[in-house]
Amino acid sequence: MSMKGWLARIAAGSGLAVAALTAQAYTETSGGYNMPVGVTEISREVHGLHMLVFWVCVAIAVVVFGVMTYSIIMHRRSKHPKPADFHESTLVEIIWTTLPFVILISLAVPAAGTLIRMEDTRNADMTIKVTGYQWKWQYEYLGEDVSFFSTLAPASNQARQLGSGVDVNTVDNYLVDVDHPVVIPVGKKVRFLLTSNDVIHAWWVPELAVKKDAIPGYINEVWTKVEQPGTYRGVCAELCGRDHGFMPIVVKVLPEAEYQAWLAQQKGGEVVAAAEPVAATDAVVDAPAAAPVVAPAAAVEVAAAEPAVAAPAELSKDALIKQGEGVFKANCMACHQANGQGLPPNFPTLVGSAVVGGPAAAQIAQVINGKNLMPPFKQLSDADIAAVITYTRNSWGNDSGMVQPSDVATAR
Ligand code: HEC
Ligand SMILES: [Cu+2]
Structure with a gap:
């Protein structure tokens, strides 16, 4: 078999193909090849730093390869059969010591500023505890008595089964969709406390420029303040076992009023963890919730997908x-x-x-x-x-x- 054939087999066999697909799914939302600019002040800073470093690298490459190319062509043996044999130039040595130093400092200063702002989780408006499980995420809204699990969306899960016969190109947001997205309000500083129940996972949402390990026995902190409502997708970014590629993250950012309506719905009772939204909507499980229905029309879509479920009595x-x-x-x-x-x-x-x-x-x-x-x-x-x-x-x-x-x- 050809080299290419073997590579294809290895890729398919080890799930690399799946990983590539997943990566493709979210870079597409960010304009193709580059890192996304994102939707937070921090994410724009991170993107700016990334571009700054990129252009510095380009400039260095142009100078270094320029000098090399010039020397190779202009000082080739046929032109200079007898090479110059000078060595030890104090001036050159000073230049090539100080110049990289200056470049590194000029990159470190803005990077350190951004890092410090990223780590500053003080004065958050709300806190969500995120727990990684093999292979799902749990979100607990601290002080709100709202908690649920978020697993791979049923459509993706069905399509990914061995011999499912489903063409994955027909599945919307294949492998980057979940049954219960984590919902946060726009323009609020949200602090996430990350931990894990089993092995190390990592909570990564590129458009929020948030990526941090979730480690059993430790609590890591990150925060975000999203500026525009929308749905932002990510994946677990730490190889965590067989279904590592199947525990995506979906962050749904709503205007404040809609968020409050959603929260009120959730507080209506225990939330069905993993049922298909359709099933849950029709189910008789939705005994009248204690919470008043305050959902404005705009929130209906969310409300329909996430019914409030009172402590279940006898079900049909x-x-x-x-x-x-x-x-x-x-x-x-x-x-x-x-x-x-x-x-x-x-x-x-x-x-x-x-x-x-x-x-x-x-x-x-x-x-x-x-x-x-x-x-x-x-x-x-x-x-x-x-x-x-x-x-x-x-x-x-x-x-x-x-x-x-x-x-x-x-x-x-
Ligand atoms: C990671 C794989 C895995 C998942 C996921 C899983 N099971 Fe199982 N299940 C097993 C294995 C393995 C056994 C056999 C256990 C044994 O007897 O050693 C089993 C046995 C069972 C049995 C007993 C079958 C028999 O005749 O012995 C039932 C019932 C069952 N599972 C229900 C479920 C339900 C319901 C779920 C989802 C909530 C589930 N399983 C999820 C692996 C799984
Ligand atoms: Cu994981």
């Missing part, structure tokens, strides 16, 4: 199944496959499985606590766990009844 079977399908696609499909048949021998089929057909308590315990290669899902809400279990108990020919959120609450 259809509602559970519908919500459960979304939860399954977001959390279980990678191992158990969309058709429930898994990838034996490691990932068992759920079709006709003894656990799925057996007593509900055992299945609840397994989903909450995990088992061997299956990770625990205790971070999901009671409603999500009840829904996904009911979904598996009533899909692909399985028929073994339903589980209510209260059953899950009892089992915890």
Whole structure:
């Protein structure tokens, strides 16, 4: 096989192709090849520094390669068979010591100023704690009692499955879209506290010029103040395991009033962590929320995607199944496959499985606590766990009844 063929195979096999696609997806939003200018004062400064250093490098390259090219051509052997043999020029040595020193200082001074401003997280208007998980992000609005998980959007997740048959070019924002974006108000200084629950991740949103490691046991601080409403996308920037390429970040920046409306919606109750927005909207789970509906017309789109969910009571079977399908696609499909048949021998089929057909308590315990290669899902809400279990108990020919959120609450 040709070299190119091998390279292509290696790239495909190791997921590099996926990484390249992801990178492409967000550089496209920033004009192609260069770093984005971004939408914050800091991001513009960072971009300015980047361009300053770039042009200094270009100037140095022109001078150095100019002198080299001139010397190679004008002092070639056919012209100067007998080379000059001088050495030790104090003047030249002073120049080539001081000049780089001056260049470095002139770059370090503005860079240090920007770095200091980047690190200054004082006087923030609000704080969001961001926790990295393999392979999702959790956002907690400190002092607001609002917290949710943000996972790869169902459309991307479905398309990326082995043999999904979906052409990824038809998926909007493939691999850079999530089910629950983190929402912040425009023009407010937002402080993010970054940490991790398992391995080191990194929270990176190029257009905010924010990139910082999320390390277990440590809290790192970053901040941003976004000047224009919009949706800004990023990815995890620290190789964190198998699904590193599948834990994107979406920051949705709203005008203050819309943000407040969104926040009020979230406070209406427990937020469904991973259900498909469509499923969640229709589900009967949306028992009337305590919070008054204050959403102005402009916020309707957000409101529809993020319904306030009151502490769930008894749910109908259809509602559970519908919500459960979304939860399954977001959390279980990678191992158990969309058709429930898994990838034996490691990932068992759920079709006709003894656990799925057996007593509900055992299945609840397994989903909450995990088992061997299956990770625990205790971070999901009671409603999500009840829904996904009911979904598996009533899909692909399985028929073994339903589980209510209260059953899950009892089992915890
Ligand atoms: C990382 C891969 C992985 C994910 C994600 C995963 N599982 Fe599993 N699951 C497994 C493995 C492995 C087993 C077998 C565990 C054992 O018995 O050793 C299993 C077993 C099960 C079983 C028992 C099947 C049987 O007959 O033994 C059920 C039910 C189940 N999983 C449900 C779920 C649900 C619901 C989700 C999503 C909330 C989920 N799983 C997500 C890997 C996974
Ligand atoms: Cu990560």
